[in-house]
Amino acid sequence: MLKADNVTLGYGGRPVVHDVSVEVTEGGVGLIGESGSGKTTVARALLGLIKPMSGAITYGTRDLNALGRADRAAFRGQVQPVFQDGSEALDPRMRIGSSIAEALDAHHRLDRAARDARITELLESVGLDPALAERRPHQLSGGQRQRAVIARALAVEPDILVLDEPTSALDVTVQARVLDLLASLASSRGLTYFLITHNLAVVDRLCRTSQVLFAGRVVEAGPTRTLLTRPAHPYTAALRDAVPKIGGAPPKAVGKVEAAPATEGCAFQRRCPLATDVCRTVRPVAREVAGRSVACHRAEEVVGGQISGAQGG
Amino acid sequence: MIKITDLEVRIGDRVIAQVPSLEVRPGECVAIVGESGSGKTTTLMAVLDLLEGATVTGSIDAFGTDVVKHGAKDLRGSRIALVMQSPQGAFNPTMRLGVLLRKALAKHGVKGGEADRRAREAVRDVLLDESILRRYPHEVSGGQAQRFAIAVALALGAEVILADEPTSALDVTVQAEVVAVLRRLHDERGLAVLLVSHDLALVSAIADHVTVMKDGRVVESGPAAELFANPTSAYTRELIAAVPTLPEADHAEG
């Protein structure tokens, strides 16, 4: 339904995301990347907040940036964002109830009583006390704010939620509960998620397929489980190994983590323990390796576990 | 080197942190884990004597000085160093990092060639390139800034680093690198660390001893391995359960 086809995105004529294709499909799609990867830019484009420099974003069969008034309204009613920080996503001067009412009013004509009833119902559906409708954002905790943002998004009864780091600003226990909520909403309301995060565990929880974005390019794409258990790109492997685990191996820092992406050859070469001459000169193109698409010259070796050996040396 | 006994921090009538006992020994990494409002940062700030408008009772013995009674002015920035979540704001933006570090050293009477030597050594100790000394704060990434903050502490002769969520503003791969640096300093140089974090997984990667706090009280405390293996309090169990887990890697380790 919502699809980006080979889009290049940027600001002021400077591209930050190159040739990215995404299709938001049932089961959820994750876009994994760290700061500067361009992941938020992709989210903004899918929400119709910025226009692609090239390529097209289509909703149904039509180009998102050529929708008529009615189609645009329909699109707005079906794709909703949940941004990272609830204190940023809610107008600080508005009561929570008014923020949700604004969403309701944008798509339905409701009388006062019906609207209040809907607000109560929405707040309850995200596990919030309806009395919080009278509060302003700063009077809520981080977790409550994020739930309020989700309630507002649900007000228009969307099919797709674009989640941009929905739990990254929250404490761990709160994060876990918000993830539970998102997981249960997906099944109870038939929601499809397009999730943007640097947190692999969050993607694993909510998305059946994933893409890994590095320096504005997709380096690996496929079923989330496949990517996480048998990464074929050294960057995916590095992301996974960097996550600290209780009782597990200590987090591993691979290569020069903060080296700038290369502009020639493979962007990841400076950080890659497996980089060879071909990586320095030829930009790898995406190809099928072991059930996923990957842009790496040495993907077969990475799948085979070579990356761990390279780290030791 | 730091020993907290019967610490209580109050604002008005409200107790915001209560720590019966906590000790950081040389070469040890002690972590205080908790969520916002747990009192973990308050405890850290009490050690540094940086709490304003709060009443502190009990004793905090740091290198033989009772901080509660006599303050920590002589210890801050020398034997005890603070590393914050985003250090970039704390660096003077108009000064190159090398100048900044040399100024800090000059304050401690270290000048000339000796200062240069110490600066370069400290930067290498945190796995940074010496060229960072010629850069301005805005020219370095968050992870580099964080490691440089640790380097400053080392150069000034810190024996214990107090770190408040030192990696929560960083990407995972960058966090891993900062953690690697801290582990190395801890293993090889016997640097002591008092770490405050909400991230149990991170804490499990570096801490020798863990204290769990909730709503200003200590709910559990013990050696890290034991605490993670057999948590006694329900809250600790909840925290451990909340840590997002990844599926295990599939291929054989090489």
Place this chain on the structure above:
Amino acid sequence: MRRLDPLARVGAVVLALIVLAAIFAPLLSPYPEDALDPLNSLLPPSGEHWFGTDQVGRDIFTRILYGARTSLGIVAAVLGLSALIGVTLGVIAGYAGGWTRDVIMRVTDVFLAFPALLLALATAVVLRPSVTTVIVAIAATWWPWYARLTASVAASVAKRGYVDAAQCLGVSPPAIVVRHVLPNSLTPVLVQLSNDGGGIILTAAALSYLGLGAQEPTAEWGLMIEQGQSLLTTDWWVVTFPGLAIMLTAFAFNVLGEGLRAALDPRRLPR
């Protein structure tokens, strides 16, 4: 709101008193506004005439009270008019961006290029000297500042997540501006408004002093000074009391404005 600093509170109290004095001038003043009494002209301050009398025997205390009406009326009208124009254009420019912003900002820049008093003088010369002229003249030079200030604040508000969220909900741009951008852009403008009150009082007094503003028999502080200036050495009270009134009011506006600026500074907002 967080508490104002003590000086700003003094300013607020003084200003409140001046406003009350202006509102209740007819009740408070011991004499009618225009009671000519040539036999009792240029009397020094006494129990009967607290601030003395002027050349034609009018009670100066009475004239100051009525003058407060004129001055505060001018301030209110100028602030209202220039805020209306400036904030409207500014918020549109800030939210819309692109060429809309460019056009509005160019026009604003043209007005800003003229020195305020000079533009006011020119306006006052073209129109007939009167209180209305003063208001139009000052407002013409004042609104561009509000436009510029509002545009920059609105531009940053427009980038906030809640504006994106409203856009994604399908809320129309005018509604987004009125509901989200405008209310969240107003704080710095309010501070500026309060700060500018003093400047407007001074400018209005200057225009009247130059004969381009309020005309006899309107009670206006600047005009009172103009008419009494030759008497400064012999009958000091004629000039001194209106001068003090101007100073006191301008001072009250300024300290209140500074206090508001400090109190509303986002860096001091509690999290």
